[in-house]
Amino acid sequence: MQQLKNYTGSVYGGLGHLLYAFYQSQALAIPEQLARVQNLERFDYILWRDLLTALDQQLQRPALGLQIAELVQPKHLGIIAYIAMSCESLGEALHRYHDFHRLVYDGSPLQVSAENGLLSIRWSDLPKNMATQLTDEVAIALMVGFLKHFMDFKDISLHEVHFQSEAPKHVALYEQYFRCKVRFSQPCSQVLMQVQELSKPFFQGDQTLQQLLTQQAHALLEKLPNTTQTDHRLQQAILTGLQKNLFQIEHIATQLNISVRQLQRHLQQQGTTYQQRMQEIRCMMAEEYLRDPHLSLQEISLLLGYSEQSAFQRAFKQWQQLTPQQWRQRNL
Missing domain, CATH: 1.10.10.60 (Homeodomain-like)
Structure with missing residues (x-):
């Protein structure tokens, strides 16, 4: 417990707005803790994890993180969205995301590496018991969902998505969302894509x-x-x-x-x-x-x-x- 007490990671306040929007879309009563963070630029990662856990226990709904991510707007990600929307290719956007990702989540470093023609994007060094399936699910789905909805990601294919947690009953929901093979019980949670995908241009819409x-x-x-x-x-x-x-x-x-x-x-x-x-x-x-x-x-x-x-x-x-x-x- 001492490890959790000393943990100082934080998340961008826009994620609190995103979760608030999901509660409203489901006609759910807004928790007091969630209401309190609506005017904050940042709040503790532990609170983010706990808010997601409480929602998961309340709804007990499969692939909940994917449903939350469907509501993402540029304002929920702040500067990352503004910068990504000015980029001309996926590679450029990921490079800028690597530079500024701590403004969205300041806790564990983002690692981007390439091996055997595959690019890996993952977060690492998070203390035990801090990451849950839902926190990983939301983090990855937000990144992919943003690209899909605002960057015309439709012609870019993911190779695989990995999660550390055990496989749920509804794996098909994940594979339908990510449109690729999704594996569970893996060493780390990550997104894998072919390196050549990085050069594909963005065809941006009117809201960019x-x-x-x-x-x-x-x-x-x-x-x-x-x-x-x-x-x-x-x-x-x-x-x-x-x-x-x-x-x-x-x-x-x-x-x-x-x-x-x-x-x-x-x-x-x-x-x-x-x-x-x-x-x-x-x-x-x-x-x-x-x-x-x-x-x-x-x-x-x-x-x-x-x-x-x-x-x-x-x-x-x-x-x-x-x-x-x-x-x-x-x-x-």
Whole structure:
């Protein structure tokens, strides 16, 4: 029990919103503990496990985690969803997920490895008795469900899904959901897929961040005088580059197929610089993100390409003469 007491893992508050949405969809009474975490950015992993366990005992329904995951929305995963929706391939999305997965679940490291042509995605080093079939089930189903619903995952095939727990009576429900072989009583819970799947592009729908970025690019262009096709492409390149932490002028110029000198000359003719133009876009996107109550200041900082939250806060105060917290309170 000492091990559980000292365990400090936490989960993103959006998972609490997801579970709340499931209770509502089933017309179930909301537990007091679940209601209390609705306004928290993060809460203890132990509480997450206990909430799932209590629901499982109440419903005693097969493949419950898969049903919960069916309700996932981008807001339930926070920054991971925003970043994934700006990626162009599964490989790129998984790379970014590996970088930021602790913002969704901070407890055990995510391990991604390749062997014999198969890619393995798994969580490891979780203390005994902390992981249950339902916690593993929800974690894996959320990742796959998000890809399936928002990233047009339909043409990408999983090889196998493994769970540590013993096989339930309704294995077919799992294989129907994941559309692959599902094995139980395995050494670890993991998702296996063919390495070549990583190169497959995402064909994103209307609800993706790419659409939001495009809308914001058009909105910004309307505010700028004498805009050209180069300006349009520049705004889009910077907006996308911020999501991927690739927004240096050299990278942006390469994306536009022009030299750095040509880009600088173009901006000079408009009486601005690359740094000023990027800051305009950062300010605009900061306001957009601050309107989303599910995003913390730390997450917004990362989305805007800042390595430290304090740097974002200083920049925002220069833009708006308000702190991000003050601006959010006035505009929500």
